[in-house]
Amino acid sequence: xxxxxxxxxxxxxxxxxxxxxxxxxxxxxxxxxxxxxxxxxxxxxxxxxxxxxxxxxxxxxxxxxxxxxxxxxxxxxxxxxxxxxxxxxxxxxxxxxxxxxxxxxxxxxxxxxxxxxxxxxxxxxxxxxxxxxxxxxxxxxxxxxxxxxxxxxxxxxxxxxxxxxxxxxxxxxxxxxxxxxxxxxxxxxxxxxxxxxxxxxxxxxxxxxxxxxxxxxxxxxxxxxxxxxxxxxxxxxxxxxxxxxxxxxxxxxxxxxxxxxxxxxxxxxxxxxxxxxxxxxxxxxxxxxxxxxxxxxxxxxxxxxxxxxxxxxxxxxxxxxxxxxxxxxxxxxxxxxxxxxxxxxxxxxxxxxxxxxxxxxxxxxxxxxxxxxxxxxxxxxxxxxxxxxxxxxxxxxxxxxxxxxxxxxxxxxxxxxxxxxxxxxxxxxxxxxxxxxxxxxxxxxxxxxxxxxxxxxxxxxxxxxxxxxxxxxxxxxxxxxxxxxxxxxxxxxxxxxxxxxxxxxxxxxxxxxxxxxxxxxxxxxxxxxxxxxxxxxxxxxxxxxxxxxxxxxxxxxxxxxxxxxxxxxxxxxxxxxxxxxxxxxxxxxxxxxxxxxxxxxxxxxxxxxxxxxxxxxxxxxxxxxxxxxxxxxxxxxxxxxxxxxxxxxxxxxxxxxxxxxxxxxxxxxxxxxxxxxxxxxxxxxxxxxxxxxxxxxxxxxxxxxxxxxxxxxxxxxxxxxxxxxxxxxxxxxxxxxxxxxxxxxxxxxxxxx
Numbered sequence: 001x002x003x004x005x006x007x008x009x010x011x012x013x014x015x016x017x018x019x020x021x022x023x024x025x026x027x028x029x030x031x032x033x034x035x036x037x038x039x040x041x042x043x044x045x046x047x048x049x050x051x052x053x054x055x056x057x058x059x060x061x062x063x064x065x066x067x068x069x070x071x072x073x074x075x076x077x078x079x080x081x082x083x084x085x086x087x088x089x090x091x092x093x094x095x096x097x098x099x100x101x102x103x104x105x106x107x108x109x110x111x112x113x114x115x116x117x118x119x120x121x122x123x124x125x126x127x128x129x130x131x132x133x134x135x136x137x138x139x140x141x142x143x144x145x146x147x148x149x150x151x152x153x154x155x156x157x158x159x160x161x162x163x164x165x166x167x168x169x170x171x172x173x174x175x176x177x178x179x180x181x182x183x184x185x186x187x188x189x190x191x192x193x194x195x196x197x198x199x200x201x202x203x204x205x206x207x208x209x210x211x212x213x214x215x216x217x218x219x220x221x222x223x224x225x226x227x228x229x230x231x232x233x234x235x236x237x238x239x240x241x242x243x244x245x246x247x248x249x250x251x252x253x254x255x256x257x258x259x260x261x262x263x264x265x266x267x268x269x270x271x272x273x274x275x276x277x278x279x280x281x282x283x284x285x286x287x288x289x290x291x292x293x294x295x296x297x298x299x300x301x302x303x304x305x306x307x308x309x310x311x312x313x314x315x316x317x318x319x320x321x322x323x324x325x326x327x328x329x330x331x332x333x334x335x336x337x338x339x340x341x342x343x344x345x346x347x348x349x350x351x352x353x354x355x356x357x358x359x360x361x362x363x364x365x366x367x368x369x370x371x372x373x374x375x376x377x378x379x380x381x382x383x384x385x386x387x388x389x390x391x392x393x394x395x396x397x398x399x400x401x402x403x404x405x406x407x408x409x410x411x412x413x414x415x416x417x418x419x420x421x422x423x424x425x426x427x428x429x430x431x432x433x434x435x436x437x438x439x440x441x442x443x444x445x446x447x448x449x450x451x452x453x454x455x456x457x458x459x460x461x462x463x464x465x466x467x468x469x470x471x472x473x474x475x476x477x478x479x480x481x482x483x484x485x486x487x488x489x490x491x492x493x494x495x496x497x498x499x500x501x502x503x504x505x506x507x508x509x510x511x512x513x514x515x516x517x518x519x520x521x522x523x524x525x526x527x528x529x530x531x532x533x534x535x536x537x538x539x540x541x542x543x544x545x546x547x548x549x550x551x552x553x554x555x556x557x558x559x560x561x562x563x564x565x566x567x568x569x570x571x572x573x574x575x576x577x578x579x580x581x582x583x584x585x586x587x588x589x590x591x592x593x594x595x596x597x598x599x600x601x602x603x604x605x606x607x608x609x610x611x612x613x614x615x616x617x618x619x620x621x622x623x624x625x626x627x628x629x630x631x632x633x634x635x636x637x638x639x640x641x642x643x644x645x646x647x648x649x650x651x652x653x654x655x656x657x658x659x660x661x662x663x664x665x666x667x668x669x670x671x672x673x674x675x676x677x678x679x680x681x682x683x684x685x686x687x688x689x690x691x692x693x694x695x696x697x698x699x700x701x702x703x704x705x706x707x708x709x710x711x712x713x714x715x716x717x718x719x720x721x722x723x724x725x726x727x728x729x730x731x732x733x734x735x736x737x738x739x740x741x742x743x744x745x746x747x748x749x750x751x752x753x
Contacts, residue, residue: 046074046294047087049095049130051103053078059098059128072294087112088120092297095130105136113137118258119350121332121377124298125263131198139255139262172617194539200264206253259332259353263297304328304375304382307356312388316421317365317395318471322356324373324385331375336360337384341371360718362469365395395419398447398464408486408512409561414478415464417447422466422473427451430461433478456486456562486564489516489555494572497548498648498655504540504570506555511536513564514555518542522555523571527554546575548653555573565583576654578602581647584659591639591666591696597631598647598659605649605656613644624650639696640667670697670741672748673722683731690722690739690751697741697748707734 046067050060053076067074074094077085080103087093093116095101103111116122124134134140190544254263305327313321322336336349336358351358363369368391372384394416404412411426427440427449442449454460459482466473487509495504504518516537518530530553533540541556545551550573557564579601586596596610610622610632622634637643644663649656671693688702697719704714704726714737717724722739729735741748 029530045091047093048076050073050078051076057098059096063096069215079109087116090122092123094125096127097130100129117260121259123261123263129198131200134200140200142198142200144327175402204257206255302330303380304331306382307373307385310385310388312390314390316661317393318363318468320360326356328375332377365392395473398476401476401479402611403481408456408484409454410448411481414448419466421468424467428463433461453561454483456483458483488564489567492551492567492570494570496572496575499575499577500545502542514559516555516557518555520551523550545574545575549574578649578654578656580657581659586662586664592637595665596632600630602649606651609650611646615642637666660689669746670694670743673739673751676751678737684729686726688724688737698743700739702739704737
């Protein structure tokens with residue numbers, strides 16, 4: 001009886017996969033024998049891979065010829081036809097081909113082969129360029145090699161080192177001297193010059209089946225030879241190969257891959273395995289790949305005994321723990337089935353051999369579930385276990401969903417977690433309470449979430465449910481909340497500022513905006529975005545406009561997630577056009593006085609506005625001059641500050657753009673002291689006085705000298721007018737005095753003496 005059962009979307013913690021593919025095409029000679037105690041899986045035991053099923057190459061023909069003459073049943077397919085075969089029902093898959101099999105480097109094809117080996121327990125045997133399949137599967141790397149083949153009609157020597165079933169019936173042989181004419185053939189190949197091939201390089205965890213072999217020297221029938229080895233026997237006749245050395249080791253290896261094997265020969269690759277009908281072929285370029293090996297790899301399996309004592313216990317509302325007794329030693333897997341209807345069972349999982357428990361997940365809560373398990377290998381499936389049933393508990397929904405806080409574009413909510421098994425929570429959102437959409441998720445045991453990206457001043461509905469695996473709980477109560485308003489800027493005012501500019505002012509109504517968007521248009525025109533300005537701004541000069549034109553302006557605040565409504569619409573008319581003044585410059589006259597000059601480029605102005613900015617403060621208008629004036633003395637400035645100036649022409653409902661901006665710091669070296677006097681107070685004391693020449697000195701240096709002497713520093717004094725005494729002088733001696741002011745920019749000239 002064949003068991004072919006649909007697979008549904010149940011998962012298990014010990015899940016690998018359970019591929020279901022099409023029924024294989026069997027060779028006519030294959031007659032399956034179920035044997036006692038199990039259900040036959042109908043498939044031929046050997047699957048031969050080729051590159052073109054309509055035109056087998058010479059190497060592929062060696063495979064099929066060998067299998068046919070030895071009585072093995074087989075199916076043949078290429079990469080394009082593999083999907084029509086259930087590859088995991090074959091015990092042995094053979095791929096020996098004469099050129100690179102690029103058509104097999106396909107993810108779908110490789111997945112089917114990998115599943116057959118790792119899950120179903122097949123052996124993949126590769127030779128020659130079929131070795132590339134191991135590389136495509138990621139199981140090893142291959143390299144191209146060249147060799148001189150062992151060509152022998154009568155000289156072949158096999159001496160196994162290890163005891164293995166593939167050597168059954170092969171006697172250990174020591175080479176006679178000289179060799180006789182009846183020795184077992186190693187490899188027969190008409191090309192005595194050798195050829196190229198492919199080898200699999202060393203792979204970790206490989207298992208070697210070792211055998212001594214004789215390295216041969218190529219030759220042909222009737223070849224005379226003067227080889228030292230042959231001459232030591234008195235010469236050889238009718239030879240095709242002669243002994244050169246026989247202390248080399250050839251390794252035939254396999255690597256365990258999941259439940260199956262990758263079978264290959266290393267390190268020198270493959271060749272000639274199907275060249276003769278001899279029971280075992282071993283040689284320099286060959287492998288132990290004859291009748292014994294094929295029989296060993298495709299050995300007859302016994303039906304697995306059915307597992308027993310199946311029990312089922314609920315682990316959570318969506319999970320059930322299954323446990324059973326493994327009574328078989330020939331299974332490659334266990335298959336778990338779930339009852340779908342009273343008469344229908346579905347396959348939900350496949351687990352590895354020797355497994356005795358499994359957790360089935362994604363089950364419906366508060367539901368009775370029935371299961372059974374049977375053992376299987378590539379050929380047989382056992383009878384199922386007893387049926388085990390269990391009812392999963394309810395999956396409680398979260399409750400008490402409520403608002404924590406509401407903002408303009410977000411709402412923070414919390415709820416009660418009533419379950420212990422959830423993987424996560426899902427938050428759903430609705431605008432009408434009917435159509436719901438998922439908007440957020442949280443981790444398990446989380447009971448608070450902020451939902452963002454909402455529209456200001458809008459009503460929303462929310463609900464929450466828990467999820468374990470793919471199974472949801474019921475939903476919580478519905479929470480209804482309305483986001484806050486996003487107030488627009490207030491009292492937008494617009495004033496014509498120049499022939500190209502409009503000055504804007506407004507009141508900022510929020511403390512969370514990220515900026516403002518300003519839009520403008522000519523009267524009844526289309527709105528255009530003028531600019532975005534930083535948060536907390538309250539003024540802006542809108543430039544690049546046309547003279548004597550009326551504009552409407554509006555604005556709104558924005559964040560990354562929302563925008564406020566628009567402000568009121570303000571209107572202003574740009575002024576008439578006047579040409580900008582140019583070449584503004586300034587001269588520092590003192591630390592409180594700067595004289596400005598500029599070029600008058602306009603006709604018809606009524607005057608010029610001179611604007612001033614101290615350090616980084618606001619611009620203020622210092623004065624409006626008369627028409628045609630090109631100079632102005634800015635007085636009363638603050639010493640030691642940075643002062644910027646700009647000028648524009650103005651007239652009746654007209655203003656030009658600004659001139660260039662000039663920046664001047666009110667700092668300069670001090671002026672020299674004035675009216676220095678030296679007066680004798682008595683016969684030993686002189687009084688020295690002076691008046692300050694400016695108001696920016698930080699102090700003074702005072703020097704003196706005797707009649708006919710040199711100047712030397714006498715003393716220093718602080719800022720202001722000077723008044724010092726020079727005491728304890730010699731009587732009747734003439735002295736000269738001078739002073740100069742100093743600050744951090746330098747020193748003044750010397751005063752009078």
